[in-house]
Amino acid sequence: MIQIDDAGSGSFVGGTCIGVYRPETNEYFFEIIPVELYNKENFKKKLYLDAVVDIVEEAFKALNVHKSETVEICRGYMFEKLRHWLDANGYCWYRTHISGRIQEIVEQNFMLYTMRLGVPEAYLKYTKYPFHFHKLLRWVFADYNNRISLCKTGWQSWAKYEGIQREVHDDVMKYSHIFCLKCGKHIRKGSRIKILRFVSNKEHFVYLHSKCHEC
Known part of the structure; x- marks a missing residue:
């Protein structure tokens, strides 16, 4: 199973952390959507949603995700374009409330990231x-x-x-x-x-x- 969650989309400071996790093997991939995609010009274009797809695609390659694996994604708006990408590429997925280890990891990584920004x-x-x-x-x-x-x-x-x-x-x-x-x-x-x-x-x-x- 693959779980996908985000942290920081509601934080005024910083970009957004996207995490992909395979609980069976404790494998994890995360990346930060650059805060520049949330400036006045780029935010209107919703480029941060494209960045989510790019990050997950990279994560799937790194984790060697098979299409036989079920994918759980957070219900949030951040994954609007990702859902279409998963459909187009033949993955079996569903939206759900994400909790547990993946949520802890993503939130911790976002906190460390904001500390590096200076908070x-x-x-x-x-x-x-x-x-x-x-x-x-x-x-x-x-x-x-x-x-x-x-x-x-x-x-x-x-x-x-x-x-x-x-x-x-x-x-x-x-x-x-x-x-x-x-x-x-x-x-x-x-x-x-x-x-x-x-x-x-x-x-x-x-x-x-x-x-x-x-x-």
């Missing part, structure tokens, strides 16, 4: 729903000029907040558990900081080392 490990592990759109806006706005290119800017939800006003003021850190969302390092309680404030779904605050904001 702090502590933010991903200790923030509730770290891939929520408005939570990720905090990380993006902490270093906007360098991070916006890492985002799915073709999304309509981004168009709504693209011109959002951001305010910055000086303060002193009152807490002992906060990390700077620009450098990812701990902010010492009592140290001078910059606080970036913006309002999207609610009021948000981004805490930065003073020197990080000035860089």
